[in-house]
Amino acid sequence: MPTRTSGASAVAMTGAVSRRLNALKPLSPAQVQRIEALGERLEAAAPGAMLQTEGGGPMRPTFILSGWACRQRLLPDGRRQIFSILIPGDAVGFCADPSPISSASAVALTKVTLATVEPLGSPAAASPSNRAQDPWGFADHMWLSACLEEGLLLDHIVRLGRQTAYERTAHLLLELHWRLALIGQADQRGFTMPLTQEVLADFLGLSIVHVNRTLQQLRRERLIEMSGSKVVLLDAPQLTEIADYQPPTLEHGA
């Protein structure tokens, strides 16, 4: 349960959101201002906290301003599968509403700062048909965002269904690098990844032990370097080849 906070370095924190949405479709200056206004009403969550009040309020797009989170599901015997890893700029609980028992919960992986858009009223008002009024003015962006996310889910299915641990891991690192670059949180060669090997395992459908060994192999073959939470991609082209990675295409042409 996030606790309400306030103020702080409000404007600075919204950079990831505006960078991401702008990449999907150019933002007007007015829209950028509206995003910066998100910094007014923040909420914070500690690692492990459940975000997204599970079938709670209808259709309240919530953005992650800082920190990492994930969408996941737990099986009755304790197994966990992570659907997607959420980084700053990502929206949480966007589509999970009409049927709340989609039973995907969102959980903070690090300390997280959130900003929730004003509730859009009734669920009906939030459906695409009635969104012409578009109280928040970002319907197109949210639509594109949803499409991008669906693409990531499909990538994930390929990883889990048809790729080896080695390929999966390489693929994930490339995906994270691309997404972090989009929001200005990666440099050409590497990035910071505040994830434990347990989280990687539950995302990649592997055991912790095997994630460990697979990362070792990637390091041994000098494809990556890791120390602490820093990741360096030493040979991105080869990783791309191994993982058959294809970055999403963002053509905002009409």
Place this chain on the structure above:
Amino acid sequence: MPTRTSGASAVAMTGAVSRRLNALKPLSPAQVQRIEALGERLEAAAPGAMLQTEGGGPMRPTFILSGWACRQRLLPDGRRQIFSILIPGDAVGFCADPSPISSASAVALTKVTLATVEPLGSPAAASPSNRAQDPWGFADHMWLSACLEEGLLLDHIVRLGRQTAYERTAHLLLELHWRLALIGQADQRGFTMPLTQEVLADFLGLSIVHVNRTLQQLRRERLIEMSGSKVVLLDAPQLTEIADYQPPTLEHGA
């Protein structure tokens, strides 16, 4: 490439579409009529044919009136992963548009009959924001349909990432049974499944051989019966337990 056909038992074939959409949200008589009108302009495709012209026309919802298909992706070395199995009443190529290189192609698995809704004009006109005019009048239904499909994708991710071959197979059979019942093509105990074990394998992320042995195990334990393309669920409760299956919830309350 589907070939255009015409007329035939037009009205009768649209039953699956209207049953499915009606389950998502009750249809008005006028809407039912509009769906029956889909029977006017049909297209047929042979097994193996590519549906959905890959980045082709923008946003033309196409419905499967009869036959089965799938969405899939091929890896460069020939491995295949199937994302979803499409049955009558399902829409194809609904979201795959703004970024065409989502690189999920749709392929017919049996003989398939399709009906394409009138193109909605420019891609922009098809985005949710501008859909207030909603030329076809089913925006809410398509939205709910997309949410249902996302839930199925998440189920699939859990299957591939954290379930055994045995659990995956049971889960798939229950999902198909539920979806076929929704469109009136399953009875209480069983249904017809025109899928080869190769298709099942590429969907479940397994080898053909292992799908075969897993189905044998389910039969040996008298949980299912299979002969030809007929499937009978002998002990649905136990299968549900094994697979941790939870059918989607369709609460069309506001």
Place this chain on the structure above:
DNA sequence: CGCGAGCTTGAGGCGATTCAACTGTCGTGG
């Protein structure tokens, strides 16, 4: 009749898991 597609079966091997222990690094409190 012969062919091909789909299904079935066996044997062997590899990838990934499980269990278990050990290391290193923190933050905390006696």
Place this chain on the structure above:
DNA sequence: CCACGACAGTTGAATCGCCTCAAGCTCGCG
């Protein structure tokens, strides 16, 4: 200040689930 526990990462050994390869089988169909 150091002992302590908690947690993340690492390593080894044994096992198992699933894969690959390779045959043989059973249909339906030209």
